[in-house]
Amino acid sequence: MSDNPYQKPNAFDGKTMLAVVLSVAVIAASFAIQTYFFPPKREPLPAEPTTQQAPAETPGTSFTAAPTIAAGPRAAEVPATVDALEASIEKPSVKTTHELNTDVFTARFTNEGGELVSLKLRKHSDKGGFVDIMLPDEGGTRGFAIAFGDAEAPPYRELMNFKRIDDRTVEFHRAMLVPTPGKAVPSMVTLRKRYTFMSDEYMFRLEIVLENAANEVVPFNKNGMAYTLSFGPGIGPSYDDVSARSDFRKFINLENGKPKEFKPKGGRETIGRRVSWTSIVGKYFELIAIPDATPYAIGFESAMVNQRATKNVLYFTRPVIKAGRQTDSFLFYAGPRTSAELARYDDARKNGFGRSADKLEESLLGGSPLGWLEQILKVALKFFYGIIPNYGVAIILVTLLVKVLTFPLTHKGSEASARMQELQPKMQELQAKYKSNPQKLNAEMAAFYQKEGYNPLAGCLPLLIQFPLFIAMYSLFNTHFDLRGAMFIPGWIPDLSQPESVFNFPMISLVIWKVSAIRLLPMMYLGSQLLYGMFTQTPQTGQNASQMKFMMYGMPLMFFFILYDVPSGLLVYWIASNVLTIGQQVLITDIMKKRKAAKQAVAAADISDAARFVGSKKSKKK
Numbered sequence: 001m002s003d004n005p006y007q008k009p010n011a012f013d014g015k016t017m018l019a020v021v022l023s024v025a026v027i028a029a030s031f032a033i034q035t036y037f038f039p040p041k042r043e044p045l046p047a048e049p050t051t052q053q054a055p056a057e058t059p060g061t062s063f064t065a066a067p068t069i070a071a072g073p074r075a076a077e078v079p080a081t082v083d084a085l086e087a088s089i090e091k092p093s094v095k096t097t098h099e100l101n102t103d104v105f106t107a108r109f110t111n112e113g114g115e116l117v118s119l120k121l122r123k124h125s126d127k128g129g130f131v132d133i134m135l136p137d138e139g140g141t142r143g144f145a146i147a148f149g150d151a152e153a154p155p156y157r158e159l160m161n162f163k164r165i166d167d168r169t170v171e172f173h174r175a176m177l178v179p180t181p182g183k184a185v186p187s188m189v190t191l192r193k194r195y196t197f198m199s200d201e202y203m204f205r206l207e208i209v210l211e212n213a214a215n216e217v218v219p220f221n222k223n224g225m226a227y228t229l230s231f232g233p234g235i236g237p238s239y240d241d242v243s244a245r246s247d248f249r250k251f252i253n254l255e256n257g258k259p260k261e262f263k264p265k266g267g268r269e270t271i272g273r274r275v276s277w278t279s280i281v282g283k284y285f286e287l288i289a290i291p292d293a294t295p296y297a298i299g300f301e302s303a304m305v306n307q308r309a310t311k312n313v314l315y316f317t318r319p320v321i322k323a324g325r326q327t328d329s330f331l332f333y334a335g336p337r338t339s340a341e342l343a344r345y346d347d348a349r350k351n352g353f354g355r356s357a358d359k360l361e362e363s364l365l366g367g368s369p370l371g372w373l374e375q376i377l378k379v380a381l382k383f384f385y386g387i388i389p390n391y392g393v394a395i396i397l398v399t400l401l402v403k404v405l406t407f408p409l410t411h412k413g414s415e416a417s418a419r420m421q422e423l424q425p426k427m428q429e430l431q432a433k434y435k436s437n438p439q440k441l442n443a444e445m446a447a448f449y450q451k452e453g454y455n456p457l458a459g460c461l462p463l464l465i466q467f468p469l470f471i472a473m474y475s476l477f478n479t480h481f482d483l484r485g486a487m488f489i490p491g492w493i494p495d496l497s498q499p500e501s502v503f504n505f506p507m508i509s510l511v512i513w514k515v516s517a518i519r520l521l522p523m524m525y526l527g528s529q530l531l532y533g534m535f536t537q538t539p540q541t542g543q544n545a546s547q548m549k550f551m552m553y554g555m556p557l558m559f560f561f562i563l564y565d566v567p568s569g570l571l572v573y574w575i576a577s578n579v580l581t582i583g584q585q586v587l588i589t590d591i592m593k594k595r596k597a598a599k600q601a602v603a604a605a606d607i608s609d610a611a612r613f614v615g616s617k618k619s620k621k622k
Helices: 014-037 075-088 242-246 339-346 360-364 371-387 391-405 407-433 438-452 461-479 520-536 543-562 568-621
Strands: 097-101 105-110 115-126 129-132 145-147 161-166 169-178 187-197 203-212 225-231 249-255 258-262 268-271 277-282 285-291 297-305 308-319 325-336 503-509 514-518
Touching (some): 075 169, 105 187, 249 297, 249 360, 258 360, 277 308, 277 360, 285 360, 325 339, 339 360, 371 461, 391 407, 391 568, 407 461, 407 568, 461 568, 520 543
Antiparallel strands (some): 097 105, 105 115, 115 129, 161 169, 169 187, 203 325, 249 258, 277 285, 285 325
């Protein structure tokens, strides 16, 4: 080494070179020994991979199936990745059901797809139990099923994990592997179905959450559609062919602020226009669906057998999702068709969801111009029910009240009919005299009416005024919710909203009429209607006589068949109305006879006075 302190040392002197050579020799020798004494095990060469496209979403395709493997040097490593993803998915192995109770609902769910299988209304009874707003599963359609694609896709019914978030909210969730075009490894997407209820409301929320674990767009896309949410096969309670006349099922939409009944063409139809809500309505209960602002395509499916709805299904098909996480929210009202419950969702202070101006009352289709009159009659019906808690008696008392209030009009009409009967002979003479000259006949009849001081409309006006009352009362007794299950006479009329019977038998088809029971109320109606005609119709002669006979005998017989299976409350009203009208007519006839007798007595007295006056004058002359 040089004594010069600034001279750089030689990095590769002889000692360093020797150390490097010895190290290389040792490493080479160790590799040779390891290879010779411990040779590695040879793995079989993998088969040559083939290039495939991602399988299309077809019926029966499972989203947990093995994904497509693309060709490449790392293809042999992909199955291990898929197995690891599949193994990481939390999933139950046993089918279970779960129940949630509120003040108004008993909801039962299955973890098979996280669907609602029963929704019983705890405040409304039906056939010994509670009304179930959901019909039993028929043909695979259940409450709030999810199908990935359009309505034709099979429902997703893998077993899902259950979580009770609180006493009002339950959630079902499940991760799934979804084949994704352009990717060798499938995407892991989590589906969540979250149901939220309120303690005392018939409205609940359903949230559909889809989330891609890779923070990429949720890869559900079948012809531009992500998924379809469906409700079916219809709403309860169930009813048979006999009671079809006393119940119904139909679709009603609220579009542009106005309700409109919708009848799907060909039994199934999809619309793409925006609706505020859509509904399946019955006579007493309904399900109303309020979607969020997503532009869903809404589908309707219905089927009828013997004029009875056997299927009413709603579909909401969502367009493709353009985000890695999407939450869609639906509100559903499932309960009674009453203004008291429906009106709550027009005032945010009266419901737990903060809803306002939903106009759910429009589902009642209460746009009738006689709605105000029906409301007045409903108040009267409830008033009498409060005095005597029997709706059959209340119906009779309301009918009596109406007859009392309209008595002056009825009296006037009866007097006009009696006056018409007196003038009938002279009118027939004019008709015979000018039968070939209609214009002259009309002129002579007008002059005759004026001379006699008679208005031919006087007898018709009271009937025209009472007609709106009849329509309003018919509508009230046919649809009033409180009449459902209301008993009138135990053992005979247990439910005023259903037809009564004294003997039931298998349905017999008589060509134009089907009968399955012997009913007394229709027979009582027929008898009362015939008596009504006898007491109220004015005798006619000539051509009018045959028409009057048809009105007196033919019309009641026709209505006997038409009204045979209607709700018994309607017939109680009609029979009571006929009986009261007959009694009213007897009273009016008696009053008119007394008035006529009094007039005749006065006229006789006048004649007698005149005769005495003439006689006295003659005697004075003598």
